[in-house]
Amino acid sequence: MQAKSIIPFFYVLLQCHFWMMVIASDKLDVVYHWKQLEYEWPSNDTELLFPGYKQEDNLPLGLEITSTRIFVTVPRWRRGVVASLNYFYRNDTRRSPNLIPYPSWEAHQYEAGSVPEIISTFRIRADRCERLWVLDTGFTDILDSPEQQAPPALLIYDLRDDRLLRKFVIPEDQRTPDSLFANIAVEDYSCEDTFAYLADLGGPGLVVYSWKSEKSWLVKHHFFQPDPQAEEFNVSGISFQWTDGLFGMGLASTNDGYSIMYFHPLSSTMEYSVSTKLLRDPERATSLDNFHEFHALGSRGRNGQSSVSFLDPNTGVLFYALASLNAIACWKPRNMFKIEQQDFIYVDNVTMVFPNDLKVKISLDFKINEISSFLDCEFSCIHEKLENARNVYNMQI
Ligand SMILES: *[C@@H]1O[C@H](CO)[C@@H](O)[C@H](O)[C@H]1NC(C)=O
Ligand SMILES: *[C@@H]1O[C@H](CO)[C@@H](O)[C@H](O)[C@H]1NC(C)=O
Numbered sequence: 013m014q015a016k017s018i019i020p021f022f023y024v025l026l027q028c029h030f031w032m033m034v035i036a037s038d039k040l041d042v043v044y045h046w047k048q049l050e051y052e053w054p055s056n057d058t059e060l061l062f063p064g065y066k067q068e069d070n071l072p073l074g075l076e077i078t079s080t081r082i083f084v085t086v087p088r089w090r091r092g093v094v095a096s097l098n099y100f101y102r103n104d105t106r107r108s109p110n111l112i113p114y115p116s117w118e119a120h121q122y123e124a125g126s127v128p129e130i131i132s133t134f135r136i137r138a139d140r141c142e143r144l145w146v147l148d149t150g151f152t153d154i155l156d157s158p159e160q161q162a163p164p165a166l167l168i169y170d171l172r173d174d175r176l177l178r179k180f181v182i183p184e185d186q187r188t189p190d191s192l193f194a195n196i197a198v199e200d201y202s203c204e205d206t207f208a209y210l211a212d213l214g215g216p217g218l219v220v221y222s223w224k225s226e227k228s229w230l231v232k233h234h235f236f237q238p239d240p241q242a243e244e245f246n247v248s249g250i251s252f253q254w255t256d257g258l259f260g261m262g263l264a265s266t267n268d269g270y271s272i273m274y275f276h277p278l279s280s281t282m283e284y285s286v287s288t289k290l291l292r293d294p295e296r297a298t299s300l301d302n303f304h305e306f307h308a309l310g311s312r313g314r315n316g317q318s319s320v321s322f323l324d325p326n327t328g329v330l331f332y333a334l335a336s337l338n339a340i341a342c343w344k345p346r347n348m349f350k351i352e353q354q355d356f357i358y359v360d361n362v363t364m365v366f367p368n369d370l371k372v373k374i375s376l377d378f379k380i381n382e383i384s385s386f387l388d389c390e391f392s393c394i395h396e397k398l399e400n401a402r403n404v405y406n407m408q409i
């Protein structure tokens with residue numbers, strides 16, 4: 013357990029059209045933004061079912077974009093959170109759309125003696141097969157009196173009818189009292205043989221889940237550990253120490269049904285890789301002989317700690333957020349991972365402070381031959397309110 017400061021925030025979702033690998037900071041547009049989140053209450057009676065609701069406790073973190081909806085997670089930082097997973101429709105023309113709890117209001121409601129279907133999720137992922145993978149930490153009241161209300165679990169929904177297809181509780185021997193499952197990557201080349209990679213920043217460790225066998229296994233490696241020399245973060249003048257392990261993950265197809273996973277701990281400036289051919293083999297992945305199957309690629313340099321990353325399957329470009337530099341950067345895996353080969357796409361010390369989630373989507377408006385050079389991407393980021401010191405919380409993990 014360690015004390016953590018957590019960044020206070022506003023929330024912005026940006027949409028961008030940019031020329032690949034060219035700095036295009038003037039081409040990013042903000043499409044949605046919120047000063048405070050509002051929910052789409054169906055009636056005043058519904059509000060009575062959430063007596064603890066406090067608007068200011070509802071702070072967004074993760075996002076996912078499907079063809080019709082944008083999903084937003086609201087981890088249970090404090091008691092006043094209504095629903096930890098929500099959405100709004102992409103055709104909503106408001107700049108700050110109200111959130112609708114997913115899959116229903118009931119799925120987030122506390123009733124005497126029971127916890128809701130979804131407790132507290134940080135990040136989620138929609139796959140090619142119309143499924144939404146929700147990584148539920150089971151961890152609540154994070155800023156005040158943290159409580160592990162239920163073991164961390166993976167919930168998988170059918171996006172066509174919002175039905176819960178499956179719930180998988182992460183087995184006890186694959187987690188520790190310090191575990192926090194904050195990031196997920198999904199390898200969905202086959203809808204029947206899909207794999208989910210669940211990053212535990214506290215373990216630290218990587219839990220690999222097989223949809224087909226309905227089993228998971230824990231992979232451990234030194235490269236998942238935080239680097240003691242990269243535990244100091246300086247975010248826009250606020251300095252704090254975090255010791256977080258495995259965090260950002262991106263999957264690059266190797267065209268043989270497997271991928272290279274690019275990954276990094278949060279408290280680190282290094283990028284690493286490993287083949288999912290190893291990770292998907294429960295015996296080899298958990299064997300102590302796996303050391304040399306993991307590769308150190310290179311460094312992002314001073315203050316180069318990265319939170320989330322995302323590999324755009326259409327261009328093969330790895331995008332990642334630079335937590336201490338208020339930036340989104342990218343790198344093409346065919347290049348060496350050197351600082352000179354990494355481009356900043358967007359840097360802004362006001363509107364991109366501590367970016368927290370990132371997804372890249374090809375715009376359907378572009379013709380096929382333009383897809384490799386144009387992207388339509390949407391970011392979420394968290395803004396720091398520097399002038400308000402009360403907003404610097406202590407987070408116990
Ligand atoms: C809900 O409550 C608000 C304020 O308490 C009131 O103005 C409004 O008429 C109520 N709506 C319904 C449908 O009862
Ligand atoms: C927005 O999209 C949703 C889902 O595709 C649809 O049900 C709804 O009717 C649309 N609303 C408008 C105003 O077009």
Ligand SMILES: *[C@@H]1O[C@H](CO)[C@@H](O)[C@H](O)[C@H]1NC(C)=O
Pocket residue numbers: 244245246249251315
């Ligand atoms: C972070 O800032 C503090 C003071 O604000 C400074 O002493 C320290 O060297 C900085 N660390 C890094 C890694 O830049």
Ligand SMILES: *[C@@H]1O[C@H](CO)[C@@H](O)[C@H](O)[C@H]1NC(C)=O
Pocket residue numbers: 247248249336337338361
């Ligand atoms: C933005 O912040 C970074 C890191 O704190 C700093 O290096 C850079 O000079 C700042 N840029 C501007 C334009 O203020």
